[in-house]
Amino acid sequence: MTFSHLLTRAVHINRAGSRSAFTSSKPDTANPNWLRVGLAFGTSAFLWGLLFKQHSSDVHEYKVRNGLQ
Amino acid sequence: MGFVPDEGKSLAPPGIVNRNSVWLSGMGWVSAMLQNAINHRPPLKSGVHRQVLLATIGWFIGYHITKYENYTYARLDRDMNEYIKLHPERFEPKEKKTFAEIVEPFHPVR
Numbered sequence: 001m002t003f004s005h006l007l008t009r010a011v012h013i014n015r016a017g018s019r020s021a022f023t024s025s026k027p028d029t030a031n032p033n034w035l036r037v038g039l040a041f042g043t044s045a046f047l048w049g050l051l052f053k054q055h056s057s058d059v060h061e062y063k064v065r066n067g068l069q
Numbered sequence: 070m071g072f073v074p075d076e077g078k079s080l081a082p083p084g085i086v087n088r089n090s091v092w093l094s095g096m097g098w099v100s101a102m103l104q105n106a107i108n109h110r111p112p113l114k115s116g117v118h119r120q121v122l123l124a125t126i127g128w129f130i131g132y133h134i135t136k137y138e139n140y141t142y143a144r145l146d147r148d149m150n151e152y153i154k155l156h157p158e159r160f161e162p163k164e165k166k167t168f169a170e171i172v173e174p175f176h177p178v179r
Contacts, residue, residue: 041122
């Protein structure tokens with residue numbers, strides 16, 4: 001069999017272009033893993049909050065040290 | 070990427086929007102879209118939680134990198150200026166000549 005023939009067959013069998021190194025089951029794109037989605041959004045919100053808090057404390061520290069406030 | 074010691078805290082902190090943040094969050098977003106593309110998923114519409122998370126992580130790391138970068142350059146500038154102050158003999162201002170003194174007299178041949 002030619003190389004391209006093997007590849008064209010593969011496209012029908014496995015729609016993914018990559019695979020997990022840890023699990024062997026096909027990723028289920030119809031049912032999202034809501035826990036992971038929630039964790040991802042929650043972590044993002046947490047990081048943004050942390051960033052804004054850090055920034056405001058940096059600004060405050062700067063003003064205090066330079067006698068502006 | 071270390072954390073800024075005490076003396077660096079009197080520097081003006083970088084804004085929330087800064088060069089490194091924008092770049093690294095762009096990198097995170099592009100890598101999420103690349104992962105979508107590799108797995109034959111619609112690049113922009115799928116895995117929005119992944120795109121948001123990676124962009125956020127990039128933005129966060131970029132802010133701290135910018136802070137450390139500002140501190141490093143401020144420290145280098147301070148050390149350089151102290152050295153210049155301690156060794157003025159190495160930094161004499163050069164004697165300036167005007168062009169009139171250097172250039173030969175002009176005799177037009179018309």
